[in-house]
């Protein structure tokens with residue numbers, strides 16, 4: 001497509017009850033989907049609501065549904081996704097739409113709390129540091145899970161979240177897996193208990209839609225399978 | 241049409257597993273009903289004559305293939321969940337489908 005041909009963009013307007021509105025935006029070289037949304041808000045309709053911050057794939061705030069797939073829009077090139085020279089941009093699935101492309105993220109982060117995805121220290125700041133070898137299996141497992149940018153793309157891709165809204169979901173469970181693998185944590189079994197509770201990791205059907213769409217290459221299915229195994233082992237040991 | 245976000249091997253495998261699982265749930269009671277007829281020789285003969293029809297034979301083969309696909313897919317899922325993680329999940333999906341297909345061919349040729 002030549003850069004000046006322009007592109008037809010359908011954008012979701014309104015809340016849960018809404019409709020698509022069609023805009024025309026100019027095409028530029030190396031243009032991202034976020035560039036298009038920003039152009040529309042600045043040049044065509046300033047009432048368009050959407051979120052972004054870093055524009056370089058770090059903050060995780062710009063995720064939207066682009067031509068049916070959840071994506072980080074600031075790192076998604078239009079040339080890669082515009083099928084037939086058209087874009088359809090909608091808010092993320094499995095979250096409540098506030099307005100246009102902005103969703104209520106609170107329930108998503110609530111799930112991180114429920115999955116006990118935080119560090120609980122066993123010692124105080126006055127104690128000597130606990131060494132963790134970069135080569136240890138736990139540290140490697142945590143490494144593979146830890147670069148999550150909280151974008152909720154996997155949460156939007158997951159059908160189990162769509163089926164039961166209270167399912168902790170891939171992002172929170174992936175975080176719990178990183179927490180479980182932190183050997184400095186004071187109560188690691190509590191992570192397994194929280195992640196394996198009702199609406200927890202046992203609900204995952206291993207569709208791998210989360211892993212398929214995570215923009216930073218994290219594999220939540222792998223993390224959830226790890227939680228299932230660790231939970232089962234703890235159960236058999238009588239520790240859970 | 242499968243939605244774009246679901247169009248990947250893991251989801252196809254899940255769909256196949258659910259459809260085969262549900263079909264088996266429907267089929268098994270009928271299967272046991274026929275086995276129960278063994279108590280009455282005449283009824284069993286009638287049922288067996290019925291299963292000799294080509295269409296029924298074909299259906300029977302279909303059920304065997306579904307069971308094979310559900311079994312290989314189920315073993316794959318158990319491996320995913322219980323064994324140390326492997327990055328070859330898509331390869332395993334292909335292998336489980338291949339094994340089920342081989343089983344179907346073997347059954348059609350009367351090898352099993």
Ligand code: HEM
Nearest residue numbers: 204205206257258261262264265268310311314315317318
């Ligand atoms: C032959 C050995 C079998 C194995 C290894 C097996 C394995 C499995 C596994 C691992 C699951 C969980 C799938 C998931 O997490 O999504 C499952 C689900 C299921 N199975 Fe089987 N199964 C077998 C036989 C059967 C039979 C004989 C029936 C029918 C009565 C059956 C009906 C189902 C159903 C209805 C589901 C639920 C499907 C879903 O949740 O999507 N299975 N099976």
Ligand code: SF4
Nearest residue numbers: 158204205207208210
């Ligand atoms: S693998 Fe589990 S968490 Fe990931 S999309 Fe599938 S059901 Fe959801």
Ligand code: SF4
Nearest residue numbers: 148149151152154214
């Ligand atoms: S796991 Fe990946 S897709 Fe999910 S929130 Fe983290 S970065 Fe986003």
Ligand code: FES
Nearest residue numbers: 055059060062074
């Ligand atoms: S704007 Fe920060 S990740 Fe896209």
